Amino acid sequence: MHSRTVAMSAAGSRRALCSRRRFLQSVCAGGLALELAARRLPGGDDGADKALPASARLVVRSEKPLNAEPALEELARDWLTPVESFYIRNHGPTPRFDGASFRLAVEGLVDRQFELSVAELVERFPALRTTATLTCAGNRRSEFSGPKISGVAWGAGAIGNAEWSGVALAAVLRHAGVQSGAKHVWFEGGDEISDKAETYPFGGSIPMEKALAESDGRPTCVLATKMNGKPLTAEHGFPLRGVVPGYIGARSVKWLRKIVVSDRPSPNHYLAQAYKVIDEETPAALEAAAPLYEYAINSAIAVPSAETAVSPGRLKVQGYALPAGAAGCTLKRVEVSIDGGERWIAARIVSPVRDFSWALWSADVTVTEKTETLIVRAVDSSGQTQPREMPWNAKGYQYNAWHQVQLKHN
Ligand SMILES: Nc1nc2c(c(=O)[nH]1)N[C@H]1C(S)=C(S)[C@@H](COP(=O)(O)O)O[C@H]1N2
Numbered sequence: 001m002h003s004r005t006v007a008m009s010a011a012g013s014r015r016a017l018c019s020r021r022r023f024l025q026s027v028c029a030g031g032l033a034l035e036l037a038a039r040r041l042p043g044g045d046d047g048a049d050k051a052l053p054a055s056a057r058l059v060v061r062s063e064k065p066l067n068a069e070p071a072l073e074e075l076a077r078d079w080l081t082p083v084e085s086f087y088i089r090n091h092g093p094t095p096r097f098d099g100a101s102f103r104l105a106v107e108g109l110v111d112r113q114f115e116l117s118v119a120e121l122v123e124r125f126p127a128l129r130t131t132a133t134l135t136c137a138g139n140r141r142s143e144f145s146g147p148k149i150s151g152v153a154w155g156a157g158a159i160g161n162a163e164w165s166g167v168a169l170a171a172v173l174r175h176a177g178v179q180s181g182a183k184h185v186w187f188e189g190g191d192e193i194s195d196k197a198e199t200y201p202f203g204g205s206i207p208m209e210k211a212l213a214e215s216d217g218r219p220t221c222v223l224a225t226k227m228n229g230k231p232l233t234a235e236h237g238f239p240l241r242g243v244v245p246g247y248i249g250a251r252s253v254k255w256l257r258k259i260v261v262s263d264r265p266s267p268n269h270y271l272a273q274a275y276k277v278i279d280e281e282t283p284a285a286l287e288a289a290a291p292l293y294e295y296a297i298n299s300a301i302a303v304p305s306a307e308t309a310v311s312p313g314r315l316k317v318q319g320y321a322l323p324a325g326a327a328g329c330t331l332k333r334v335e336v337s338i339d340g341g342e343r344w345i346a347a348r349i350v351s352p353v354r355d356f357s358w359a360l361w362s363a364d365v366t367v368t369e370k371t372e373t374l375i376v377r378a379v380d381s382s383g384q385t386q387p388r389e390m391p392w393n394a395k396g397y398q399y400n401a402w403h404q405v406q407l408k409h410n
């Protein structure tokens with residue numbers, strides 16, 4: 001199944017001449033090896049996957065596949081998270097693509113299916129630049145209490161805010177001509193995830209409504225070539241990734257090389273079986289549950305860290321707060337407590353406030369030798385707030401209880 005996908009995307013301009021199957025079997029096959037060699041650069045195998053990029057300021061949570069998050073102090077510094085401090089969440093080895101030969105295919109329930117290089121994409125569609133926070137559905141998983149949960153043991157650093165530039169997904173879909181009955185947009189990445197006997201790419205889908213959504217007259221979803229003004233790094237999806245603001249990170253597919261317009265949600269494992277809130281991990285429960293799309297409201301204290309010893313007196317507390325991932329939903333309030341949640345002190349928001357983006361906040365509190373914990377909670381414009389406690393779920397998703405730091409005293 002996977003080799004067919006590779007061949008299809010490599011087919012490029014030859015598609016007109018060869019049907020997919022014939023392409024593999026016949027005259028076009030001679031060019032295949034060469035084209036594939038051009039597409040995947042050396043070092044994209046397991047060996048390269050182990051190492052973090054040299055510039056990264058991240059704590060590695062797993063090496064194979066590479067999963068890493070910044071120390072929380074890093075996150076409180078900039079509203080736009082530097083790429084070096086932006087968490088990396090991979091399900092397989094980081095593929096390394098040659099940007100010139102990479103193609104995005106658009107197919108399914110469309111009037112015109114096509115394939116474009118990244119340069120063609122950027123040339124043909126109006127530029128779109130947007131700020132959006134990505135957060136893994138497993139962010140803060142390590143804080144769940146209850147039976148041990150498998151999966152990456154994330155702290156509260158599997159989140160970052162970046163400026164994404166590229167073109168609007170909606171413009172590309174309109175160009176293809178979405179047919180009636182189309183309800184979902186599937187994404188497929190260029191990675192190869194090995195699971196038992198199978199190898200398949202990471203993928204998923206979003207409802208058509210979200211794919212075409214606008215807020216303030218600007219399209220929401222981006223096909224991004226740049227992150228914070230620079231070409232994507234290999235780890236973050238070079239040369240092209242989807243960015244779906246407001247949705248869990250898993251919907252923002254990296255190394256994006258195929259979009260399929262369909263009447264149903266994607267059958268890809270990461271939409272059909274994973275990223276669901278369930279009580280018990282059985283195939284039946286996974287099948288029955290709905291896929292996660294929007295992320296939940298959340299916040300965390302980044303400074304002081306649990307490792308920093310503090311002295312009695314004034315203490316500056318800083319962190320991030322994320323409104324729920326609904327369009328138009330913005331952060332309303334951030335509150336800090338030093339007495340276990342009896343009284344709350346309003347924090348100052350010290351960054352822009354936008355939907356689909358976190359805000360950074362700062363609060364001055366006065367602590368004594370007896371102060372045990374710092375707690376934060378946020379409230380957004382839809383009136384949602386964070387719960388005091390978070391019920392356990394089998395895959396450890398969407399943990400968003402009040403975030404606490406146990407104070408260490410000097
Ligand atoms: N192709 C591909 N896309 C992917 C993933 C992946 O493993 N492969 N991981 C997803 C998940 S679970 C998250 S949280 C985000 C993380 O994006 P980042 O690594 O750029 O921070 O990418 C998503 N897109």
Ligand SMILES: [Mo]
Nearest residue numbers: 136137249250
């Ligand atoms: Mo994720």
